[in-house]
Amino acid sequence: MTRLIVVRLLFGALTLWAVSLVVFAATQALPGDAAQLILGRDATPERLEALRDQLNLHEPVAVQYMQWLQGILQGDLGNSFSNGLPVAEYLRSSVQSSLALMGLAALVATPVSLFIGAFSALRRDRSFDHASSMGTLVVASIPEFVVGILLILALGPGGLGLFPSVYAREGGPEQWILPVLTLALAVAPPIVRMMRATMIEVLESEYVQQARLKGVSERTVLWRHAAPNAIGPVAQVIALQLAWLAGGVVAIEFLFNFPGVGKDLMDAIENRDVPLIQAVVLLIAGIYILVNLIADVIGLAANPKVRVANR
Amino acid sequence: MTENEHTENTDTGSAATGGAARSGEAVLVVDGLTVIGRPSDVEIISGVSITVKRGEILGLVGESGSGKTTLGLSLLAHCKRATEITGGQVRVGGQDLAGLDEKGVRRLRGRAVAYIPQSPASALNPALRLGVQLREALHDDSLSEQDVLGRVREVLREVALPDDDAFLRRYPHQLSGGQQQRVAIAMAFVGRPEVIVLDEPTTGLDVTTQAHVLETIRAMTRDYGTAGVYISHDMAVVADLADEIAVMYQGEVVERGRAAEVLSDPRHAYTRKLLLAVPLLRTSGHEEAEPEEEPLLRVSGLTAGYGRTKVLEGIDVSVSRGECVALLGESGSGKTTLSRSVAGLHHQFTGEVLFDGDRLATSSYRRTAAQRRRVQYVFQNPYEALNPRKRVREQILGPYRHLVGRPEDPDAVVAESLERAALPASYADRFPEQLSGGERQRVCIARAVATDPALLVCDEITSALDVSVQAEIVKLLHGLQEQGMALLFVTHNIALVSNIADRVAILNKGEIVEYGPVGQVMSAPEHEYTRALIADTPDFELSFPGAQERLGLAEEERAVEG
Numbered sequence: 047m048t049r050l051i052v053v054r055l056l057f058g059a060l061t062l063w064a065v066s067l068v069v070f071a072a073t074q075a076l077p078g079d080a081a082q083l084i085l086g087r088d089a090t091p092e093r094l095e096a097l098r099d100q101l102n103l104h105e106p107v108a109v110q111y112m113q114w115l116q117g118i119l120q121g122d123l124g125n126s127f128s129n130g131l132p133v134a135e136y137l138r139s140s141v142q143s144s145l146a147l148m149g150l151a152a153l154v155a156t157p158v159s160l161f162i163g164a165f166s167a168l169r170r171d172r173s174f175d176h177a178s179s180m181g182t183l184v185v186a187s188i189p190e191f192v193v194g195i196l197l198i199l200a201l202g203p204g205g206l207g208l209f210p211s212v213y214a215r216e217g218g219p220e221q222w223i224l225p226v227l228t229l230a231l232a233v234a235p236p237i238v239r240m241m242r243a244t245m246i247e248v249l250e251s252e253y254v255q256q257a258r259l260k261g262v263s264e265r266t267v268l269w270r271h272a273a274p275n276a277i278g279p280v281a282q283v284i285a286l287q288l289a290w291l292a293g294g295v296v297a298i299e300f301l302f303n304f305p306g307v308g309k310d311l312m313d314a315i316e317n318r319d320v321p322l323i324q325a326v327v328l329l330i331a332g333i334y335i336l337v338n339l340i341a342d343v344i345g346l347a348a349n350p351k352v353r354v355a356n357r
Numbered sequence: 358m359t360e361n362e363h364t365e366n367t368d369t370g371s372a373a374t375g376g377a378a379r380s381g382e383a384v385l386v387v388d389g390l391t392v393i394g395r396p397s398d399v400e401i402i403s404g405v406s407i408t409v410k411r412g413e414i415l416g417l418v419g420e421s422g423s424g425k426t427t428l429g430l431s432l433l434a435h436c437k438r439a440t441e442i443t444g445g446q447v448r449v450g451g452q453d454l455a456g457l458d459e460k461g462v463r464r465l466r467g468r469a470v471a472y473i474p475q476s477p478a479s480a481l482n483p484a485l486r487l488g489v490q491l492r493e494a495l496h497d498d499s500l501s502e503q504d505v506l507g508r509v510r511e512v513l514r515e516v517a518l519p520d521d522d523a524f525l526r527r528y529p530h531q532l533s534g535g536q537q538q539r540v541a542i543a544m545a546f547v548g549r550p551e552v553i554v555l556d557e558p559t560t561g562l563d564v565t566t567q568a569h570v571l572e573t574i575r576a577m578t579r580d581y582g583t584a585g586v587y588i589s590h591d592m593a594v595v596a597d598l599a600d601e602i603a604v605m606y607q608g609e610v611v612e613r614g615r616a617a618e619v620l621s622d623p624r625h626a627y628t629r630k631l632l633l634a635v636p637l638l639r640t641s642g643h644e645e646a647e648p649e650e651e652p653l654l655r656v657s658g659l660t661a662g663y664g665r666t667k668v669l670e671g672i673d674v675s676v677s678r679g680e681c682v683a684l685l686g687e688s689g690s691g692k693t694t695l696s697r698s699v700a701g702l703h704h705q706f707t708g709e710v711l712f713d714g715d716r717l718a719t720s721s722y723r724r725t726a727a728q729r730r731r732v733q734y735v736f737q738n739p740y741e742a743l744n745p746r747k748r749v750r751e752q753i754l755g756p757y758r759h760l761v762g763r764p765e766d767p768d769a770v771v772a773e774s775l776e777r778a779a780l781p782a783s784y785a786d787r788f789p790e791q792l793s794g795g796e797r798q799r800v801c802i803a804r805a806v807a808t809d810p811a812l813l814v815c816d817e818i819t820s821a822l823d824v825s826v827q828a829e830i831v832k833l834l835h836g837l838q839e840q841g842m843a844l845l846f847v848t849h850n851i852a853l854v855s856n857i858a859d860r861v862a863i864l865n866k867g868e869i870v871e872y873g874p875v876g877q878v879m880s881a882p883e884h885e886y887t888r889a890l891i892a893d894t895p896d897f898e899l900s901f902p903g904a905q906e907r908l909g910l911a912e913e914e915r916a917v918e919g
Contacts, residue, residue: 250438253482256474259433260494260544261466274484350484350528 047346047353054342058335065331066118070111073320083318084127118328124321128314133325137310141329144299144306148291148333150222151229156284159234163241163280164268167249178238186235190294194228194301213304225302232294233287240283244276251275277348285341292333384584385409385432385470385552390445390455392424392431401427401440402608409552409584409601414575416599416616417588418631420823421794424608426475429554429588431455433470434462450551467494470552471545473574475560477537481529487540488525494548512543515580516573535566539573546577553578555587559594563687563849568893571598590824592635593852596620596897604628621900629903634825638896639855643876651714652677653843654699654812659708661691661698668694669867672708676812681834681844683854683875685890686864692847693737695864696814699845700734713811730760733805737817739797743789749775749800750785757807770807777840778803779833795826802833812843819853831857851894855879863887 081097082089098104102113117124123133166175185193198204201224202211210221248254249272257271258264299308307326314322346352390405402424409415419425431442434454447454449469454462471494474480482490491509500508510520516539518524529537538558545553555574559567575598578585589595595602595616602619604612604627612625623629652675659672668691676682686692697703699710701721710717712732718724733756736742743752750771757770764770772782778799789797798818805813815834819827835857838844848854854861854875861878863871863886871884882888 252474252476252479255435256472256480257482257493259430259435259466259472261463261468261496262493263463263496266493270485270489271482275482348484351530354528354531 050346050352051343054339058339061335062328062332066115066328067111069324069327070114073324074107080127080320083320114324123325126314126322127319128317128322133321136322137307137325137329140306140310143304144295144308147222147225147229147299147304147306148288148295150226151233151291152288154226155230155234155287156237158230159237160241160280163238164245164273164276166238166242167245168268170246175242179242182235182238185231190228190232191297191301193231194224194298197224197228197231211302213302215305225298225304228298228301229291229294232298233291236283237280237287241276241280244279245272248272248275274348278345281341281344281348285338289334289337292330292337382411383408384411384450385586386446386448387432388446388448390428390431390447391443392427392436392440393443395439395441400608402431402605404445405605405608405610406445407586407603407610407613409586411551411582411584412579413600414578414585414587414598416595416602417586417605418590418592418595418602419605420590420631420825422607423605425588425590425605426556428605429472429556429586432552432554432586433466433472467496467550468548469550470554471548471550473538473541473545473553473555473558475557477541477558478529478534478561480541481537483529485528486525487527487529487532488522491525491540491544491547494544509543509547512547515546515577516540516543518543534562535570538562538566538570542570542573542577546581546583549581550583552584552586555585557589557591561688564851564893564895565889567594568895571895574598591895592631592824593895593897597895604631620897623901629901630825632899633903634828635897636828636831636850636852636856637898638852638879638891638894640879640891641876643855643874643879650677653680653713654845655709655711656695656699657709657711659695659698659706659710661694661703661706661708663694663705667867669698669706672869674862674869674872676843676845678811678843679838679841680859681838681846681857683858683861684845684847684864685849685851685854685861687849689866690864691867692849692864693816696734696816696845696847699812700732700814701729702734726760730808731811732814733808733810733812734814735798735801735805735816735818738821739794739801739818740821742801743797745789747788748785749787749789749792749803752789752800753785753804753807756804760808774803774807775800777806777837779829779836793826794822795829798822798826798830799833802830802837806837806842810842812845813837814845814847816847817849820849827853851890852896863890 080101081094081103085093085097102110105113114124121134123137125131126133126136129136162178166178169175188196198211200206201208204211209223210217211224213221213225253275254267254271257267262271295306296308296311298304299306300312303309307329310322311326313319314326385408387405387407390402391400392402393400405428407415407417417425417428427437427440430437432447432454434442434447434457436442442455445455449465452465452469454465454470457465481487488509491513492505495505495508509525513520513524518536518539529540532540541558558574559570562570571594574585574587577583587595587599599616602612602614602616603610604619604625606625606627612619612623612628619628620632623632654674654676656672656674659669660667661669661672672695674682674684674695684692684695694703698706698719699717701717701719701724704720706719712728715728717728717732721729747755750767753771753774754764754767757764768782768785771785775782775784780796780799780803784792784796784800789800792800798821801818802813813834819830822830831853834844834846846854846858858875860873861871861875862869863878863884865886871878871882871887878887879891882891
């Protein structure tokens with residue numbers, strides 16, 4: 047199994063490298079060059095030339111890419127164009143906030159969806175099952191920022207007035223609730239549906255029937271016999287959903303004015319702050335790859351055939 | 358007690374309460390059991406009554422759809438989705454399972470009544486170690502960890518499996534099919550149940566493993582004094598194993614009696630039909646094989662595999678015109694790969710395949726239309742081999758148009774093909790779902806013969822069908838053979854081979870271990886593997902009036918052919 051994980055890791059690194067190529071190529075395709083972007087339209091040709099020398103813009107593109115990549119590998123993401131701060135320093139606090147937001151959303155969404163999915167499977171074709179499948183379908187078909195707006199209207203100051211709708215630096219922890227809830231609702235439906243489908247399949251299997259015929263209690267049947275066999279396929283969907291969070295967080299942060307990477311990305315795009323854009327996109331891609339890698343490892347670990355074969 | 362409620366079954370009732378000797382005591386008494394399907398309220402089994410004595414085995418025989426599996430599960434008060442026990446009793450050692458609540462039933466399962474599944478490969482949980490699964494049946498709180506483990510080891514030794522910790526830590530996929538079935542048997546016996554239900558437990562096993570497993574089952578029921586209910590469609594196995602036989606037909610027990618009596622004097626017409634349908638393993642009385650002329654198909658030095666795995670090695674087989682050659686082997690012996698190579702469906706092979714003097718390309722794409730037309734294939738499972746969205750007519754005309762050309766009179770082509778497969782021409786307008794399993798397989802045969810092939814490759818074409826249907830299909834193949842068609846008949850059933858083949862090639866682990874005229878191979882097998890196959894195949898003689906029809910099926914056909 048170690049070998050399989052190493053192979054997966056290598057593929058992850060390869061994907062990340064491919065992403066870096068695309069990101070670099072995309073910034074190259076922008077009109078004008080970095081010096082023009084930094085200095086603006088009114089810059090004199092002399093100052094532009096001087097800055098181009100400073101930024102090594104006269105080197106061939108391949109060399110520029112190698113220098114950029116080398117910098118990244120050493121943890122140097124370059125300096126922000128707009129305020130001159132090192133990108134890493136500039137992003138630190140917002141990355142922490144965003145990761146906390148995503149982590150909270152994942153912590154809320156995953157167990158609740160798994161539970162609802164499993165319970166729907168047990169109560170197949172009964173009222174709980176119908177309600178949950180209807181609910182997930184409705185939530186899944188509404189875009190997440192609309193979900194967010196609806197939540198604000200219902201629970202925010204205009205509605206029940208339970209939680210603030212906009213993040214403020216001096217606010218308390220209650221202002222986290224609506225963004226977390228919105229993200230959780232956005233990722234939950236596919237997990238619920240997959241868990242339900244997988245559990246139904248597993249509960250109908252002969253080994254579950256055999257466990258019941260042995261006189262094993264219903265709880266043991268569910269958690270010892272059924273759940274481990276459902277984990278593999280469901281983990282894949284959970285990973286896809288949590289990875290989606292990395293990108294989905296952008297719109298939600300904008301909606302709630304939450305100071306995270308999403309908002310930074312919006313600002314960076316507005317200011318044409320290329321190093322910042324590059325860093326944020328790489329970060330989002332990195333999270334995507336990491337989460338999928340973890341899901342692969344869980345899927346492999348849940349399968350005794352793989353686990354035992356490579357000892 | 359309640360036995361007076363069903364006055365027509367007083368015989369079973371008194372057997373339960375008559376405190377007879379330990380061996381003669383009835384442990385399982387089923388009385389008027391009825392199971393219905395929801396929401397249609399159709400009775401799946403209706404008013405079934407059976408009794409099984411301590412240490413005896415009742416063979417419950419019936420074809421698919423007869424309700425035998427439903428009955429088997431209801432003996433543990435288990436109902437599949439959308440079914441329900443609506444009447445009757447299941448008394449195990451005096452307690453009525455059908456009347457208990459869920460908790461009471463759960464307490465008795467595994468301890469009073471246990472179940473051995475049809476396919477251990479899917480009934481053992483792939484994610485749990487064997488030790489965990491074996492211990493579970495002993496769900497009494499009274500037993501200590503140490504006692505439970507000791508009991509598990511004891512029962513593993515009894516089924517001739519290792520009992521060490523390393524074995525208990527294994528997962529099901531690390532065992533062979535035979536070992537998995539032994540684990541399932543151990544799992545059932547670990548709680549020393551009074552009654553054990555066996556649902557076709559040897560279906561997926563080869564005959565040698567089957568013989569071992571059956572022997573284990575017999576010894577265990579005798580030693581434990583357990584009453585066994587052995588569910589099967591295979592009369593030969595039941596005749597070999599059971600003390601009593603109950604025959605199920607459309608949800609009812611139509612005949613019930615001591616095994617010897619049922620076999621020698623079947624009362625019900627359906628029982629007779631079932632018995633006659635089982636091919637007898639003929640080891641003598643075969644015609645002399647004709648000397649081989651220039652064969653239609655000659656396979657020489659064929660070696661095939663999948664990727665780096667070799668499946669077949671150095672295969673030499675030939676089929677003459679109008680001859681039936683059987684490829685006999687267990688699952689995994691490579692027999693299907695060989696037939697697929699001949700048909701051009703499997704490409705990864707080296708060696709020579711000569712058809713009518715010409716060399717066949719490995720891939721069917723590179724064979725000429727005439728070559729493809731003259732070699733046709735009938736698949737194992739007729740439920741998957743027919744396109745569910747097309748009518749029979751389209752299924753038959755499809756290959757015809759492709760290989761022969763647009764027919765002048767399509768109706769005539771369809772009608773003639775159906776007739777050769779012994780189906781009425783009116784079937785042309787049906788969809789596959791409107792056909793029974795046997796009829797589907799006939800349509801597959803009709804589709805194959807529509808292009809007038811010279812060689813028909815039949816890959817286990819009867820194994821997905823009930824035994825009574827199997828006999829009819831075999832008869833049909835005989836008819837085709839008489840019309841001059843050559844057959845390459847792939848099967849694992851040696852009794853079938855002894856009845857229909859002219860020559861037989863016995864495949865073991867990718868090599869032909871014995872090859873020759875069927876009479877010679879059956880009467881004087883040279884290879885050890887062949888001898889084991891013949892010895893391990895369950896068989897029985899029939900003596901009731903009309904029983905010669907079963908033997909006659911083969912003799913008659915053979916006489917015409919010679």
